[in-house]
Structure formats: C-alpha cells, structure tokens
Amino acid sequence: MERRTAIKNVLFAAAGIITLPAWGNSWNSHSLQITNSVFNANQVQTLEILVDSLIPSSSILGAKDLEISIFVDKMITDCYEKSEQNNFITGLENAAKLANETYRKDLILCDKTQRNDLLIKLSTSNDSQQKDFFTLLKSLTVLAYTTSEYVLTKHYNYVMAPGHYYGCVNV
Incomplete structure (x- = not known):
C-alpha cells in the first residue's frame, strides 16, 4: 500500500x-419541516383528514396529534418519482371528489363515519389507481406512526441502548 x-x-x-x-x-x-411540497393547501388538508381517519385519536395519540401527514408529505415529495407524485395528487383529488359526490359536502365537513366509509370505498375500489393510492397512503401512515418516538417509547418500550455497561468490575 x-x-x-x-x-x-x-x-x-x-x-x-x-x-x-x-x-x-x-x-x-x-x-423535517416541509420546504418544497408538491401539494397545494387543499391537498395538504385532504391528506391530513385521510391520515387522521386512518389512525384516529382515542385514549392514545392519533396520527393527527403526531403530525404524520408531514411525514407522508415529506416522503412523497422527496422519495418518489414525479409520476408517482402525480398519481398520489390525483388520488387526493379523487378522494375529495368522491366525498363531494357521495355526501354532497366537502371532505372536511364529513363526520367520522362518513370518512371511514370513504376510506372503505377507496380500499375496495375497482379502479387500480385509487386502490394503489390508498395502499401507499396507508403504508406510509402506518410506517410513520409505528416508528414515531411516541409509539416506540410508550407502547413498544423501545430503549435506544438497552442494558448498562459496567466498565470497572472486579473479575
């Protein structure tokens, strides 16, 4: 050498x-703050509603409390190709349109059961693009939630470095 x-x-x-x-x-x-999102304000609001509907708050914190939509936005913006970003944007717009067609009101005005029904319609749709959108949304939401600090420390009892090192012990 x-x-x-x-x-x-x-x-x-x-x-x-x-x-x-x-x-x-x-x-x-x-x-991790969003600096260059591919979504407009209405799409971000739709994303927040859908993420909150997937993992709602109860006795434990939900996706909205942990700001999971920011993670999903960041992942779609930074890690996916332009064609997949456009498909996701189309999926968000279709979800808002489906809420308008089904309930004759905006998605933000829908109650909890109507939002859950909307998610069921998206997941069981015959349209492969809607199904792919829902699958991606669900997988990113679950990924962000299950790897959040709150879930790992409060529910999985994750410890960064388990045990203790005792360096000066008599042999």
Whole structure:
C-alpha cells in the first residue's frame, strides 16, 4: 500500500468521525419541516383528514396529534418519482371528489363515519389507481406512526441502548 493512499484514507476516516455526530444531531422536528411540497393547501388538508381517519385519536395519540401527514408529505415529495407524485395528487383529488359526490359536502365537513366509509370505498375500489393510492397512503401512515418516538417509547418500550455497561468490575 502506498503511504499517500494510507494517509488520505486516515484523514477521510477522521473527518467522517468528527462530522458524524453533528450530522446526526441536526435531525430534529425543525429540520423535517416541509420546504418544497408538491401539494397545494387543499391537498395538504385532504391528506391530513385521510391520515387522521386512518389512525384516529382515542385514549392514545392519533396520527393527527403526531403530525404524520408531514411525514407522508415529506416522503412523497422527496422519495418518489414525479409520476408517482402525480398519481398520489390525483388520488387526493379523487378522494375529495368522491366525498363531494357521495355526501354532497366537502371532505372536511364529513363526520367520522362518513370518512371511514370513504376510506372503505377507496380500499375496495375497482379502479387500480385509487386502490394503489390508498395502499401507499396507508403504508406510509402506518410506517410513520409505528416508528414515531411516541409509539416506540410508550407502547413498544423501545430503549435506544438497552442494558448498562459496567466498565470497572472486579473479575
């Protein structure tokens, strides 16, 4: 091995070790704020309603309380291709249109049972695009909810580093 290559590798490793903690600590709720969403205000509102209908609040916090719609928005905006983003936007618009056609009122004015019926209609639809939209919405919502800090610490009793290290113990 050449000495220059070895020195270069050691310097890169040292730089990585120094910057890694700062990079990991910069992940907080402020860094996850939506800066460039692909959704307009009506679509964001529809997304919030559908996510809240999937996991409503009860004696435990629901999806709306944990702001799961922000996670779904961020995932669709940052991690999916343009065609899938457009399909998701179309799905949100179709859900709002379906509420208008079925109940003759906006989705925001629908009560809990009407919203649940709407979700059932989306999940059992013959239209593959609506079914795919519902499947993606549901999977992202469940992913965000089950991996949230609240659920992991309060219900799964997740501990980041379980146990305790006792370094100075007589052998």
